[in-house]
Amino acid sequence: MPWKKSSEEKLDLNEARKVLDEDHYGLDDIKERILESLAVVKLRPDSKSPIILFVGPPGVGKTSLGRSIARALGREFDRLSLGGMRDEAELRGHRRTYIGAMPGRIIQSLRRVGVNNPVMMLDEIDKLGNDFRGDPSAALLEILDPAQNNTFRDNYIDLPFDLSKVFFIATANQLGPIPMPLRDRMEIIQLAGYSDREKLNIAKQYLVPRQIRDNGLKPEQLEITDDTINLLTARYTREAGVRQLERTVGNLARKVALKVAEGLTDKVTITAEEVKGYLGPPRFYPEEARKELPAGVATGMAWTEMGGEVLFIEATLLPGGSGLTLTGQLGEVMKESAQAARSYLWSHAAELGIDRETIQQNGVHVHVPAGAIPKDGPSAGVTMASAMASLYTGRKVRSDTSMTGEITLSGLVFPVGGIKEKVLAAHRAGIRRIILPERNDSDIEEIPPDVRKELKIITAARISDVLNAALEAETPDTTEKDYILPASETQSDGAGDRLVAQEKQ
Ligand SMILES: Nc1ncnc2c1ncn2[C@@H]1O[C@H](COP(=O)(O)OP(=O)(O)OP(=O)(O)O)[C@@H](O)[C@H]1O
Numbered sequence: 104m105p106w107k108k109s110s111e112e113k114l115d116l117n118e119a120r121k122v123l124d125e126d127h128y129g130l131d132d133i134k135e136r137i138l139e140s141l142a143v144v145k146l147r148p149d150s151k152s153p154i155i156l157f158v159g160p161p162g163v164g165k166t167s168l169g170r171s172i173a174r175a176l177g178r179e180f181d182r183l184s185l186g187g188m189r190d191e192a193e194l195r196g197h198r199r200t201y202i203g204a205m206p207g208r209i210i211q212s213l214r215r216v217g218v219n220n221p222v223m224m225l226d227e228i229d230k231l232g233n234d235f236r237g238d239p240s241a242a243l244l245e246i247l248d249p250a251q252n253n254t255f256r257d258n259y260i261d262l263p264f265d266l267s268k269v270f271f272i273a274t275a276n277q278l279g280p281i282p283m284p285l286r287d288r289m290e291i292i293q294l295a296g297y298s299d300r301e302k303l304n305i306a307k308q309y310l311v312p313r314q315i316r317d318n319g320l321k322p323e324q325l326e327i328t329d330d331t332i333n334l335l336t337a338r339y340t341r342e343a344g345v346r347q348l349e350r351t352v353g354n355l356a357r358k359v360a361l362k363v364a365e366g367l368t369d370k371v372t373i374t375a376e377e378v379k380g381y382l383g384p385p386r387f388y389p390e391e392a393r394k395e396l397p398a399g400v401a402t403g404m405a406w407t408e409m410g411g412e413v414l415f416i417e418a419t420l421l422p423g424g425s426g427l428t429l430t431g432q433l434g435e436v437m438k439e440s441a442q443a444a445r446s447y448l449w450s451h452a453a454e455l456g457i458d459r460e461t462i463q464q465n466g467v468h469v470h471v472p473a474g475a476i477p478k479d480g481p482s483a484g485v486t487m488a489s490a491m492a493s494l495y496t497g498r499k500v501r502s503d504t505s506m507t508g509e510i511t512l513s514g515l516v517f518p519v520g521g522i523k524e525k526v527l528a529a530h531r532a533g534i535r536r537i538i539l540p541e542r543n544d545s546d547i548e549e550i551p552p553d554v555r556k557e558l559k560i561i562t563a564a565r566i567s568d569v570l571n572a573a574l575e576a577e578t579p580d581t582t583e584k585d586y587i588l589p590a591s592e593t594q595s596d597g598a599g600d601r602l603v604a605q606e607k608q
């Protein structure tokens with residue numbers, strides 16, 4: 104065990120900045136926060152190292168930022184994957200009286216790196232399990248507590264080991280599953296995913312050169328045009344990060360490597376037209392915002408572990424029925440938003456121009472297609488309200504508009520999370536008009552400027568503001584109210600096709 108052995112720290116902040124820039128495009132404020140943490144380490148070498156937690160969708164660079172930090176600090180790096188770990192003894196070791204007893208992963212890792220001050224990455228900390236064998240997150244509480252971890256006691260070694268010199272970095276896809284006391288010990292840095300422009304730059308500067316090198320080609324042997332990269336981003340991948348994009352570029356590079364190795368060619372330029380010949384037909388169709396929405400359908404945005412998604416909420420009247428029917432595997436909170444939306448419309452029918460009879464004499468069925476999106480949380484409230492208001496008034500919801508926000512029974516719109524991811528997803532889907540809660544104002548700053556300048560963002564404090572912005576002007580011909588959706592309309596939206604494609608992947 105490296106009881107006393109440390110690697111020598113060479114902490115030069117300019118050097119660290121250079122390393123971070125070398126390895127990652129963009130992410131300016133994230134790099135800044137990392138450097139701030141490192142500055143403290145530099146100024147107070149005896150202070151406790153900060154514990155950083157990177158949270159964000161897959162493939163946005165969480166693990167690779169951790170590696171860069173190790174490189175910038177000139178320290179050893181080791182990664183522990185916590186995904187699926189259920190047994191406390193895996194972290195803390197077994198007593199030696201057990202057959203097959205082993206030290207825990209922390210101690211094993213220290214032995215592997217051979218120093219007592221590595222950068223140790225606790226990957227996928229949100230995927231920790233727990234069962235009758237104990238709760239590994241409880242062990243982590245001790246490991247990550249600067250006040251206790253200088254005497255960490257592994258059951259196998261049974262001597263205290265000083266972990267206070269270890270620089271811990273954790274990563275997670277979502278904050279939700281991480282127990283509060285654990286979250287509290289870490290400095291949380293959120294990564295939200297990239298816009299198409301950022302992906303293009305990442306691909307040009309990092310992914311393509313790396314794949315060319317990894318596949319044994321020389322830089323001049325493969326050229327991939329910007330149009331090609333944009334096509335790969337839009338039609339061959341669908342993700343917040345860049346991992347699939349890198350894999351797809353890797354596929355192209357391998358195919359070119361084969362040709363070069365066979366001596367068929369010495370230099371290839373891949374244009375957008377030729378991609379199909381290499382990779383087959385596109386896997387995703389541009390998830391067009393629907394051209395026109397029938398009355399009763401509204402476009403919303405959801406946040407998932409994978410980033411943002413656009414989803415449609417459909418409401419239809421059930422003449423002669425009663426109450427509210429909800430389908431689409433909605434979670435409890437989402438069901439409650441639907442009820443709140445209906446109650447609000449009912450109680451404010453007169454001022455909203457809704458015929459109260461319509462509400463009283465008909466049931467409503469609200470359905471949220473798109474099976475693969477986990478549907479819970481309050482953020483679809485405004486979308487539910489718009490879909491139902493549209494149904495009751497016969498005024499269509501504008502098809503160029505998508506919205507998110509929590510509602511209250513008294514008609515207020517409350518802020519919700521994941522704004523950047525949601526807006527990026529809507530933008531990818533071709534939506535250019537977005538309604539957000541007024542109190543999410545500060546999140547608008549975080550939307551990349553190239554995306555923001557193409558969008559019209561409307562903020563709403565009350566449900567009535569949302570409805571004013573979302574519903575089309577009253578149609579002159581109100582005699583013909585066709586509430587029932589034609590079957591084709593409900594079946595053929597891009598979202599369904601896309602999800603099927605996603606599952607196949
Ligand atoms: N800003 C960036 N600049 C350059 N390369 C990047 C950037 N962001 C991500 N990458 C590259 O994308 C790939 C995937 O990143 P990484 O493995 O760090 O993702 P992750 O966030 O840890 O995802 P997961 O949650 O799935 O573990 C890496 O090869 C990384 O170098």
Ligand SMILES: [Mg+2]
Nearest residue numbers: 165166226274
């Ligand atoms: Mg990772």
